[in-house]
Amino acid sequence: MDLAVLLVNELAVTRARGRTTGVPEDRRAALDAAFAERGWTSSRALTGSDADRLAGVAAELHPAFTAGPDATAALNQALVRHGAVPNLHGDPPVLAFHGPGADLVDAWAADTATALAMVIGVGQGVRLRSCEAAACELVFFDVTRNTSRRFCGLSCQNRAKASAYRARRRA
Template identity: 70%
Template sequence: MELAVLLVNELAVGEVRGRDLAQPADGAARRAAVLAATARLDRPPAGSPTAADADRLAEVAAELRPVFGGGPDSVASLNALLVRHSAVANLHGEPPILAFHQPDASLVDAWAADAGTALAMVIGVGQGVRLRSCEADGCALVFFDVTRNTSRRFCGLSCQNRAKASAYRARRRA
């Protein structure tokens, strides 16, 4: 799940916390962004993408973006992504780990299959409403809502505070 959120937020989001975000312009910049983001994970995915891999991962991220928020074609596009990247459950490595890609899959296919399968499992168990996009104006970050009653609306406190301050100012004007 973390990988899907990371890829979308790093490679497919144009607005963050009220500011336009310039997407990495080329494969080298995309690679640097992905490496920096995966380094922050508790359990980073295996492998280091090349610049060409980062370009392909940006395409995967753009395909995964509509799944957050449950667009009308999100399930069909997610299914197509799973087929295209040969998602299949298996154990490999030492000690064995559960993965959703072939042991000999390319890095892009492995990351896409794993991220897509994580999203499919969330949707498949009826928790697709937890795949959210920030509701603050000017922010398109995505997240997985882990609150007990699925009430999280914003990606973080800064967006929540901006939205509440904006609503307060609107009420004061009226």
């Protein structure tokens, strides 16, 4: 889930925290920086071509977070296109949803699409959210007990509450 959120937020979102962000020029550098910020390392090196293909994957995954009408169809297509098949590989064995010989993009796409599909399939699709603050499209996986999270972070929450307060004061 964390990888799905990261890919969508880094490669498919054009407005974040009240500002227009645009699509990064150097996608590989943007992903490398996001991975380093989280302390993640990949077993395979990410190339510029991989990052460009991952932008397409992020666009496929984005509707799942916004509960769009095409979310299920888009996820099903992504699962098929990237060969999502449960299997064990490695030593010790690890459950993955991509073939052992899959390239980096297909592996990440299959695993992230499967994670989203599993969340939706067990009736927890409401936990896949998009920030409710104005001018913010960032997505997140709501892990609160009562699924009450509405904003991607504290800065968006503060902006929204201050805006609502100013609107009440004007009225």
